[in-house]
């Protein structure tokens with residue numbers, strides 16, 4: 062792990078110096094304007110954050126350090142005999158900006174497999190004290206938060222660490238958290254859905270395969286699905302709720318555990334990561350309402366319209382930035398076309414893709430009528446035997462840890478300050494509008 066740490070420190074040092082020069086020489090340069098619709102409209106399109114790990118193009122979708130999802134599936138190292146990338150490799154790429162070698166990925170897998178043993182006992186005791194019917198995302202957040210006792214950053218800060226070294230214990234916290242997150246998640250799953258029959262980690266498995274194993278899914282196909290799933294959900298630049306929240310809370314020098322769980326509480330919202338469980342719930346409700354079996358496109362269209370008329374959203378459709386079908390959806394569709402082309406639920410998901418976009422388009426207000434990542438993921442999990450859809454967002458959360466925590470390392474290494482944008486009141490807005498009208502009057 063020291064090798065990765067040294068490489069990261071070297072890259073971070075270079076970028077920190079570059080940024081210093083950029084700010085010194087160009088600090089006054091404007092990069093955009095903000096209008097009133099944007100400050101009331103969830104800050105869409107406002108460029109106000111720097112995130113190094115990935116960047117989202119509205120037409121093209123996500124690129125991780127410049128690599129698209131198809132490129133990652135081709136270029137990142139794979140498990141022996143495997144066909145999907147190892148998510149550890151994506152973590153390396155996001156952290157240092159270079160594609161890793163197989164040995165470099167193996168080193169991370171081995172470190173995760175070692176540190177997964179370090180989840181302290183009190184984390185499991187904490188989880189045991191929670192009502193078993195508590196939502197798995199709430200349990201996950203509490204479980205990871207209770208690991209905060211292990212924070213090396215919090216300890217180092219209390220002991221008076223110098224600013225320039227913040228990144229080092231943060232890096233260590235990030236590795237420990239990433240190693241432990243699948244174990245905490247699997248513990249919740251087995252306690253809630255499998256009569257508390259817990260399965261310990263296997264030190265010989267890669268991160269995703271070990272997660273599958275601890276969840277009780279040992280088939281090669283489920284391991285393949287987990288590697289793909291944990292890769293494609295890892296990051297979506299910095300402005301989404303889970304990434305932005307992790308970054309924001311981290312900016313107060315809250316450690317990795319505090320920051321990441323804050324992000325997870327945002328991922329648990331139905332407009333963000335929880336949409337994946339909502340998609341399956343909505344499809345199953347539709348099937349029930351239509352008497353079971355395979356619906357027709359016309360029946361789906363009517364159900365979609367009824368959902369909209371009831372003032373609800375169609376889960377899994379739309380996006381704040383994307384304006385095309387999500388490449389993460391496409392990657393899952395390709396996977397399904399290869400391994401389960403005849404599955405009924407998957408075929409319903411594809412029929413919904415044919416039906417929903419024109420209906421959303423016809424509303425005249427939905428900016429992106431296309432499916433997002435959450436429209437497909439649940440159907441793959443159901444088909445592989447994981448039926449408990451309330452758990453799906455936890456899988457998303459484990460994956461999202463890779464991106465938001467790689468970013469947290471960067472935040473500390475670059476010495477980014479506490480975040481504190483300016484808020485205004487509606488009186489201020491009204492006054493500003495009046496002032497500008499008066500100015501316009503005198504200019505005309």
Ligand code: CMX
Pocket residue numbers: 301331332333334335336369373374375376377378379380381382421426427428429433434435
């Ligand atoms: N179904 C119905 N209406 C939708 C819609 C959908 N799937 N997507 C957007 N709209 C509506 C919005 O609610 C909004 O309506 P109002 O003007 O009445 O408030 C209008 O269309 C304009 O919204 P937008 O600018 O197109 O979308 P936003 O950037 O405001 O919101 C998102 C983006 C994802 C929250 C929204 O598309 C949505 O609610 N989708 C369904 C939930 C979902 O799938 N979320 C997962 C996103 C991916 C993730 O983070 O995991």
